Amino acid sequence: MHFWAMNDKANQPLLKGSLSVIILKLLENRERMYGYEITQQVKALTAGGVAITEGALYPALHKLEAEGLLTTETEVVDGRARKYYSLTKTGKTEAVNRVDELMAFMQNLQTILAPAFPAPKPAF
Amino acid sequence: MHFWAMNDKANQPLLKGSLSVIILKLLENRERMYGYEITQQVKALTAGGVAITEGALYPALHKLEAEGLLTTETEVVDGRARKYYSLTKTGKTEAVNRVDELMAFMQNLQTILAPAFPAPKPAF
DNA sequence: AAAGTATATCTAGAAGTTGTAGGTATACTT
DNA sequence: AAGTATACCTACAACTTCTAGATATACTTT
Numbered sequence: 001m002h003f004w005a006m007n008d009k010a011n012q013p014l015l016k017g018s019l020s021v022i023i024l025k026l027l028e029n030r031e032r033m034y035g036y037e038i039t040q041q042v043k044a045l046t047a048g049g050v051a052i053t054e055g056a057l058y059p060a061l062h063k064l065e066a067e068g069l070l071t072t073e074t075e076v077v078d079g080r081a082r083k084y085y086s087l088t089k090t091g092k093t094e095a096v097n098r099v100d101e102l103m104a105f106m107q108n109l110q111t112i113l114a115p116a117f118p119a120p121k122p123a124f
Numbered sequence: 125m126h127f128w129a130m131n132d133k134a135n136q137p138l139l140k141g142s143l144s145v146i147i148l149k150l151l152e153n154r155e156r157m158y159g160y161e162i163t164q165q166v167k168a169l170t171a172g173g174v175a176i177t178e179g180a181l182y183p184a185l186h187k188l189e190a191e192g193l194l195t196t197e198t199e200v201v202d203g204r205a206r207k208y209y210s211l212t213k214t215g216k217t218e219a220v221n222r223v224d225e226l227m228a229f230m231q232n233l234q235t236i237l238a239p240a241f242p243a244p245k246p247a248f
Numbered sequence: 249a250a251a252g253t254a255t256a257t258c259t260a261g262a263a264g265t266t267g268t269a270g271g272t273a274t275a276c277t278t
Numbered sequence: 279a280a281g282t283a284t285a286c287c288t289a290c291a292a293c294t295t296c297t298a299g300a301t302a303t304a305c306t307t308t
Contacts, residue, residue, distance in 0.1 A: 113226065
């Protein structure tokens with residue numbers, strides 16, 4: 001079996017609402033990715049700090065496709081099927097918009113969460 | 125009546141999971157706040173960019189209280205009832221932990237969302 | 249040869265958070 | 279008298295994500 005704790009911190013849940021933006025952003029960089037590749041890419045970019053679960057990823061991909069932001073083409077590579085996703089024209093526009101929105105929100109959040117009182121300098 | 129569009133951007137939904145952290149952080153700064161005050165404070169800190177809805181706020185406060193992170197005392201001020209919330213000892217610890225976690229997550233998110241290719245310098 | 253790991257996709261249902269849309273009530277301003 | 283600001287509340291809908299399964303191929307280890 002072999003469970004293994006790894007980081008102990010790796011399992012932080014995603015903030016709900018961020019997954020679709022992550023997907024759109026990665027596809028903005030790469031033109032073409034398949035689901036499993038996305039999970040690996042996120043893990044790599046964040047040094048294991050963020051893990052996308054498959055139970056969230058695949059429904060999210062299907063929804064983005066249904067919304068017309070992604071298109072797919074399936075290929076068989078090394079005997080295994082892969083489903084490649086790419087941004088549609090609308091998807092490209094939406095990618096920019098949603099990334100901007102999320103960045104703006106995070107900016108606000110950081111303002112709120114920033115320490116209120118700077119560490120006082122030692123008195124002398 | 126008079127609806128009014130204001131910013132057109134004011135209505136951005138919160139990232140689910142961030143509200144309780146915002147509450148804990150504000151109470152870390154101020155010792156004692158009531159619900160309505162929290163909504164106004166967030167609005168002020170973010171220049172209207174983030175709006176906390178009461179339908180989300182009050183249930184969140186009640187939950188944090190039920191979890192033992194907050195305590196309340198009710199007072200009547202200017203003829204109106206106010207319910208002040210403060211951090212418990214456990215609440216203070218949790219505030220630090222959750223803020224740290226959220227900041228770490230945002231750091232990761234920013235890594236993912238950062239532009240992949242720096243704007244190329246003009247060729248000459 | 250068997251078992252486990254990595255690759256690759258999928259779904260059903262539970263859990264959880266937030267928004268919508270109401271409700272109540274007092275004080276003040278128009 | 280009506281509207282606005284202050285102040286609290288709840289029920290329900292909407293949505294996203296996680297858990298926990300399932301399936302299948304290829305490769306490595308035992």
